[in-house]
Amino acid sequence: MRLVAIMAAALFASAASAAPDASRVGTLAAEVEAKGRDPVDFVLAALESHELVVFDEGLHNAVEPWEFFSRLVADPRFPEKARYVFLEVLPYNQQRHIDAYLDAPKDDPSLLFPAFQNALATGWNYQTYYDFLSAARRANQALPAERRIRVIGVGPASYWSEIVSPEDFARYRRDGFAGYDHDMYARVLMHLSGFDGSARGVFLTNTRHAYTGLKKSDGGYFWNATTYFRQWHPGRVYSIRVNAPFLEVKKAGDEKGPTLGSMAAGVVYGWTRADGGAWDAAFAANGDRPVALSFAETSFGSAPYVGNSMLSAAPGQTMADVNDAVIHLRRLEDWRQTAKNGAMYTPAFRKELKRRLPFAHPGEELAKAMEAEGAKTVDAFIDAIAAPEPEAPLAPAQTLPPLD
Numbered sequence: 372m373r374l375v376a377i378m379a380a381a382l383f384a385s386a387a388s389a390a391p392d393a394s395r396v397g398t399l400a401a402e403v404e405a406k407g408r409d410p411v412d413f414v415l416a417a418l419e420s421h422e423l424v425v426f427d428e429g430l431h432n433a434v435e436p437w438e439f440f441s442r443l444v445a446d447p448r449f450p451e452k453a454r455y456v457f458l459e460v461l462p463y464n465q466q467r468h469i470d471a472y473l474d475a476p477k478d479d480p481s482l483l484f485p486a487f488q489n490a491l492a493t494g495w496n497y498q499t500y501y502d503f504l505s506a507a508r509r510a511n512q513a514l515p516a517e518r519r520i521r522v523i524g525v526g527p528a529s530y531w532s533e534i535v536s537p538e539d540f541a542r543y544r545r546d547g548f549a550g551y552d553h554d555m556y557a558r559v560l561m562h563l564s565g566f567d568g569s570a571r572g573v574f575l576t577n578t579r580h581a582y583t584g585l586k587k588s589d590g591g592y593f594w595n596a597t598t599y600f601r602q603w604h605p606g607r608v609y610s611i612r613v614n615a616p617f618l619e620v621k622k623a624g625d626e627k628g629p630t631l632g633s634m635a636a637g638v639v640y641g642w643t644r645a646d647g648g649a650w651d652a653a654f655a656a657n658g659d660r661p662v663a664l665s666f667a668e669t670s671f672g673s674a675p676y677v678g679n680s681m682l683s684a685a686p687g688q689t690m691a692d693v694n695d696a697v698i699h700l701r702r703l704e705d706w707r708q709t710a711k712n713g714a715m716y717t718p719a720f721r722k723e724l725k726r727r728l729p730f731a732h733p734g735e736e737l738a739k740a741m742e743a744e745g746a747k748t749v750d751a752f753i754d755a756i757a758a759p760e761p762e763a764p765l766a767p768a769q770t771l772p773p774l775d
């Protein structure tokens with residue numbers, strides 16, 4: 372999550388690239404026209420035949436996926452199909468705060484502050500998540516108690532009161548996240564009663580946790596939360612990729628045009644489009660209207676796999692090896708970066724941040740982080756972290772290769 376946030380902060384000029392293959396675009400555009408469905412209708416149909424629908428939002432800080440998720444839970448048909456919404460980013464031991472907010476007589480976002488304050492060392496301040504929970508709460512107002520949507524945090528537990536040294540923080544990061552994906556799998560499965568047919572839900576996560584069957588070069592799977600579901604409970608889960616900027620990973624020397632720079636020795640990262648731009652060209656040919664398509668029923672799934680594990684994936688892996696469908700919401704160049712919530716940085720939380728920061732940034736790391744923000748004191752650094760921000764154009768979307 373932190374890596375995506377760092378990369379999304381950089382702006383680079385678009386790289387020159389070849390236009391997508393016209394024949395491929397024509398085939399895909401015809402399939403969008405003939406087989407594309409309204410995204411909400413598509414998800415509700417998927418819930419008819421699967422206990423769990425997993426969404427790969429693409430980027431945590433993008434607005435468009437979360438606006439769609441809010442529309443989904445607001446649809447009166449949704450609670451007839453599914454009872455649960457699982458969130459990757461909220462620690463499971465913060466559930467009481469989510470429940471308190473959803474059950475409160477009035478919409479009081481401050482009830483959510485502890486959950487988001489404890490999600491990361493410096494808090495999780497994306498306004499889209501607050502807006503989504505508000506949409507779920509509004510939907511519940513019209514429902515009897517036994518049919519209300521339950522929003523469940525399934526991320527690793529946070530124990531900030533137990534962290535009093537850099538060593539404690541390092542141990543928390545190492546041990547607390549060691550079984551990240553399997554723990555999320557187990558918690559979702561528990562709430563869905565082991566897939567006994569009594570409950571259904573949706574899981575809102577990102578790319579690294581939504582792969583169904585991507586294989587490594589040695590033939591083994593990249594095991595993540597959705598891989599556990601797909602391989603151990605075939606037919607019960609359906610994974611949908613929201614069409615967003617795709618992370619592209621290349622060996623140094625293979626890249627063309629500007630990149631996000633080297634994040635590891637001999638490796639460079641950048642943002643690109645799926646299928647060499649053919650997906651986006653096909654959506655554009657159909658007016659970029661919101662649409663959902665099944666990989667099993669169209670040629671979209673045959674696109675080469677592109678993503679965070681592409682350098683170590685087995686040859687020939689396709690998008691059908693990682694997801695079951697795609698939802699396109701709007702032209703990628705028009706995507707937005709979420710506003711940031713400043714209200715959650717209460718005086719008490721600012722005091723807690725002052726305690727946490729030396730653990731989260733041990734040694735010279737804190738001084739370097741302060742320098743990067745132009746802060747001369749820890750209080751000024753906290754001011755920078757806590758500053759609210761408005762919506763803005765999504766940086767990765769501004770760096771994508773052109774379609775022509």
